[in-house]
Amino acid sequence: MLSKDIGIIGYGSAPYDKKPSRTMFGYLGEAARNAIKSAGIRKDELDGLSVDATNLGSDTAVTTAEYFGLSISWAYKATAAGAGPLMSVANAVRAVDTGQAKYVLCFGGGAQDVAIFKQRIAQFTSAVSDYLTPHGYGGPPGLHGIIQRKHMEMYGTTREQLGRIAVDERANARLNEAALLRGPLTLDDYLNAKLIADPLRLYDCVMPCSGAEALIIGPLDRALRGKGVRFLSARERHNHPLGEIAPVRGGWEVFRDSLFDEAGYAHKDMDFMQCYDDFPIMAAMQIEDLGFCKKGEIGPFLDANRLTHDGSFPLNTGGGQLSCGQAGGSAGLLGLVEAARQLRGEGGARQVADARRGIISGFGMISYGHGLAAAAVIVEQA
Numbered sequence: 001m002l003s004k005d006i007g008i009i010g011y012g013s014a015p016y017d018k019k020p021s022r023t024m025f026g027y028l029g030e031a032a033r034n035a036i037k038s039a040g041i042r043k044d045e046l047d048g049l050s051v052d053a054t055n056l057g058s059d060t061a062v063t064t065a066e067y068f069g070l071s072i073s074w075a076y077k078a079t080a081a082g083a084g085p086l087m088s089v090a091n092a093v094r095a096v097d098t099g100q101a102k103y104v105l106c107f108g109g110g111a112q113d114v115a116i117f118k119q120r121i122a123q124f125t126s127a128v129s130d131y132l133t134p135h136g137y138g139g140p141p142g143l144h145g146i147i148q149r150k151h152m153e154m155y156g157t158t159r160e161q162l163g164r165i166a167v168d169e170r171a172n173a174r175l176n177e178a179a180l181l182r183g184p185l186t187l188d189d190y191l192n193a194k195l196i197a198d199p200l201r202l203y204d205c206v207m208p209c210s211g212a213e214a215l216i217i218g219p220l221d222r223a224l225r226g227k228g229v230r231f232l233s234a235r236e237r238h239n240h241p242l243g244e245i246a247p248v249r250g251g252w253e254v255f256r257d258s259l260f261d262e263a264g265y266a267h268k269d270m271d272f273m274q275c276y277d278d279f280p281i282m283a284a285m286q287i288e289d290l291g292f293c294k295k296g297e298i299g300p301f302l303d304a305n306r307l308t309h310d311g312s313f314p315l316n317t318g319g320g321q322l323s324c325g326q327a328g329g330s331a332g333l334l335g336l337v338e339a340a341r342q343l344r345g346e347g348g349a350r351q352v353a354d355a356r357r358g359i360i361s362g363f364g365m366i367s368y369g370h371g372l373a374a375a376a377v378i379v380e381q382a
Contacts, residue, residue, distance in 0.1 A: 001262065002090060003097035007382055008229035009218045010039025011340040016180050016211035016325050020111040024055040025067055027109040027212035027327075032068065035214035040224040041103055046070055048101030048217075050088040052078035054110030054328025074101040078108070078329070081364025082276045083236060083373035085332035090234035090377060092217040102218065109212025110328015117208035127368035138197065140278065140366055141205050145197035146246040148281040152199065154248065155296035157284070159199060161303060163190040165280040165315070166203045166322055168307035173319025175309070175350040180209055180325040206278040209325030213333035215340065220382040227344040228382030232263035232357070236375040244370065251374030252289035252361060260291070263378040265357065267292055270378075272314040272342060272358040274335030277321050282371075286361045287315075290376060309350040317342060317350050335360040336377075343381045356381050 012034025014027040028051075036043055049072050051061045061075035074095045078084030085108055092104035128137065151157050167187050173179035185203065193202035220228035235258065237251025260266060273292070277283040284298040292313070293301040307315040318324060318338040321331055341347050342355045357380035365372040 002093050002231045002234060004230055005220055006093045006096045006217065007220050007231055008215050008340045009220065009223040010035045010037070010041070010216035011337045012036070012038055012214045013178060013337060014109065014212040016178060016209050016327055018180060018207070018209055018325070019113045020210045022111065024053055024109055024111040027111060027210060028053065028107050028214070029068065031107055031109060031212035031214035032105055035105065035107070035216050039216040039218065041216065041218070041222070043070070046103050046105050047072050048074035048092060048095055048104030050076040050078065050092055050104060050106040052085050052088060052108035052329035052332060054112055072101070074104065078332070080236070080238065080373035080375065081366070082278070082332040083362035083364050083375035085336065086234065086360060086362045086375040086377050087236050089215060089217060089336060090231065093231055096217055096219070104217040105214060106217060106333070107212060107214035108329035108333045110330065111210045112208050112328055113210070114208050125367045128366070131368055141197040141200050143246060143366065143369070144279045144281060145200045147248060148199055148279070150246060151248045151281060151284070155299065157299045159191060160187065161299040162280040162284060163187050164302045164307060165277070165283050166190050168311065169277065169316050169320045170323050171308045172317050172350055173323030175348070176318045176324070179319040179323045180207065181319070181323040200279065203322070204279055206321045206326040209327050211325065211327030211330055213330040213337045215333065215336060223382060226382070229340050229343050229379050230382045232265070232378045232380055233259050234375070234377040235259045236373070238365070238374070239372050240374070247370050248285065249295065250285055250289055250363065250371065252286055252376060255376070256289065256291045259376055259378060265378065269357060270359050271355040272317055272339070272352050274316055274339050274358065274360045276332065276335065276361060276363040277316055278326060278363070280322070282363055283315070286363065290359065290361060309347070309352050314352050317347065317352060332362045332364065335362070339379055343379065
């Protein structure tokens, strides 16, 4: 159980760039400054640090604290790629609750372009570098193309249905000045785009970029103007299903019931969903496995719902990674930051009306044949 008295009291971002305009620590620093300002605390009050960053190399949360002039009593480095930041923040809540820290800065980011990204994914894990890269591994689109093809053949899911995810998220992004991709996107544009890895085309694939996201975790009674965000439940599951290559399901199916039971709310009570959307098929799988529709019924679900901020199922209200870009270690935090923005009523033109609570899910750690990590949290206005 997570303490209901500890949560998000501030958030911040650094602008996303298609090509790096500064170092990774430069992006992290700007996001951190904005989060501290949002929280209304002083930098010297921070005594906990969680970091998830693409270009850390041999650095750790401890050396990062040195670079930012922080003296900390709690340090954490995320380990599960796009699912990691969700659990980093949940662990930060536990750290504050148990007195290990008073205020924790959780941030993630990266300084990369497409070329740097390609170099990184070729060595993503030893399984990838030893058994895939030597045989012409083309990166995540190849694997996710197989997953989407399997889902289409097993359940009759169509590209037209999955395209609603990319198109409606782009509509959300057009209201987000921070999104890198804000041009109009129609379903015809999506269907007829350049082929990348059959059946995936250009607008199925996330764009690597640079940027950072940050959150401040602390006592909710410290949140400015009462604008805190409470965690109701958090779960993670890794390496599920065991040994299956290109599975069309993930760890969310294992914990979804306990996630909602602990939160004390049902699916109908969620005002939005922010999910890890490196590819539309992965967003679709999270919607299914978290129980918003039955397995294999994502197609009719997408036919029946609009995913825009003012639609019947608001999804990735800032545009998600598919339109904002994937800024390395910030990718798993993007949904949490957008959720905090929505629950504080600071969504601007893309604000979900009367947003009270929502669900955020994460995915990542691509290895030999499948992604290993799944996580989700449910949050509400404090």
